[in-house]
Amino acid sequence: MRGLLSSTVGVSGVIVCSIVLLCSGDLVFLWLFLELGGLCLIPCFFLSGFSHFNSLFSYIVASSISSSFILFGVLYSDLSLFLFLGFLVKFGIFPFSGWVYDVVCNSNWLVVLCLSTFLKVPFVYICFFMGGSFYYVGSLFCSVAFVVFGLMFWLNTPNWYYCWCHVMLSSSAGLVLMGLCISLDILIPFFLVYLVWSVGCVCTLWSYFSKGEFDGLLSGVGFKFVFYFCVLFLTTPVSLALFYKLLSCYVMFSCGLLPLICWSLYSVSEQWFLIKFIVSSMVPKNSLNVLSVV
Numbered sequence: 457m458r459g460l461l462s463s464t465v466g467v468s469g470v471i472v473c474s475i476v477l478l479c480s481g482d483l484v485f486l487w488l489f490l491e492l493g494g495l496c497l498i499p500c501f502f503l504s505g506f507s508h509f510n511s512l513f514s515y516i517v518a519s520s521i522s523s524s525f526i527l528f529g530v531l532y533s534d535l536s537l538f539l540f541l542g543f544l545v546k547f548g549i550f551p552f553s554g555w556v557y558d559v560v561c562n563s564n565w566l567v568v569l570c571l572s573t574f575l576k577v578p579f580v581y582i583c584f585f586m587g588g589s590f591y592y593v594g595s596l597f598c599s600v601a602f603v604v605f606g607l608m609f610w611l612n613t614p615n616w617y618y619c620w621c622h623v624m625l626s627s628s629a630g631l632v633l634m635g636l637c638i639s640l641d642i643l644i645p646f647f648l649v650y651l652v653w654s655v656g657c658v659c660t661l662w663s664y665f666s667k668g669e670f671d672g673l674l675s676g677v678g679f680k681f682v683f684y685f686c687v688l689f690l691t692t693p694v695s696l697a698l699f700y701k702l703l704s705c706y707v708m709f710s711c712g713l714l715p716l717i718c719w720s721l722y723s724v725s726e727q728w729f730l731i732k733f734i735v736s737s738m739v740p741k742n743s744l745n746v747l748s749v750v
Contacts, residue, residue: 462499469496518555550601565662582635606725
């Protein structure tokens with residue numbers, strides 16, 4: 457009960473700070489509410505009595521480092537590079553994604569939900585502070601991130617936490633890159649679509665799965681989960697995932713050729729992995745052996 461109450465207060469604080477952050481007109485208050493929102497996430501680590509001290513420690517260390525970099529960039533215009541590095545660390549852009557894997561894969565779905573949604577609101581301010589200034593560097597970082605996360609599906613996905621972490625980090629790379637070269641009138645609608653899609657994905661995973669082995673997760677789940685899976689994760693006709701991917705492709709087209717190619721490779725790898733997974737989980741292994749022989 458205590459964990460549920462503290463988690464409710466924490467989530468409420470994250471949402472309020474994210475909303476106030478959008479209305480902030482002062483750089484100092486921007487940094488203040490940015491950090492308050494991050495601190496409000498800490499009670500969520502103790503939901504239902506589960507305490508994940510290792511992941512909490514990683515989150516606090518990463519938040520402290522990114523906070524220091526962002527503060528230096530806000531206070532001193534000559535240190536705008538630190539502001540850029542602070543955002544890279546905060547959003548877990550490769551090669552600073554290790555702490556995100558540690559937090560996401562060793563905590564609970566409520567922490568994952570907040571990290572995937574409301575705590576990504578600060579990316580909107582990238583277009584104000586660094587729009588165009590670090591485009592080439594950011595494009596390189598994000599392009600490499602797309603390729604790496606596309607490979608991670610096949611190299612390291614033991615459970616759904618890891619799977620969603622790959623998806624979430626690739627989305628973070630896309631949001632940061634868009635913030636460097638896209639105007640705000642396009643960023644806001646795109647982020648709202650992302651918000652709806654990511655909330656649906658995380659809530660679906662949260663409803664059906666606890667932390668466990670990735671193989672056989674669909675066994676015994678039934679048609680209902682398969683339907684949600686196809687609507688939210690697979691780019692099937694008339695699915696939210698297809699709409700999100702098409703909108704992402706449209707926006708990524710304005711970010712340059714290299715990021716678009718790398719993002720396309722990532723998307724192919726992601727969809728191939730998810731389709732292969734759901735087919736192998738639903739079709740009997742004997743049938744798959746026959747198909748492989750054919």
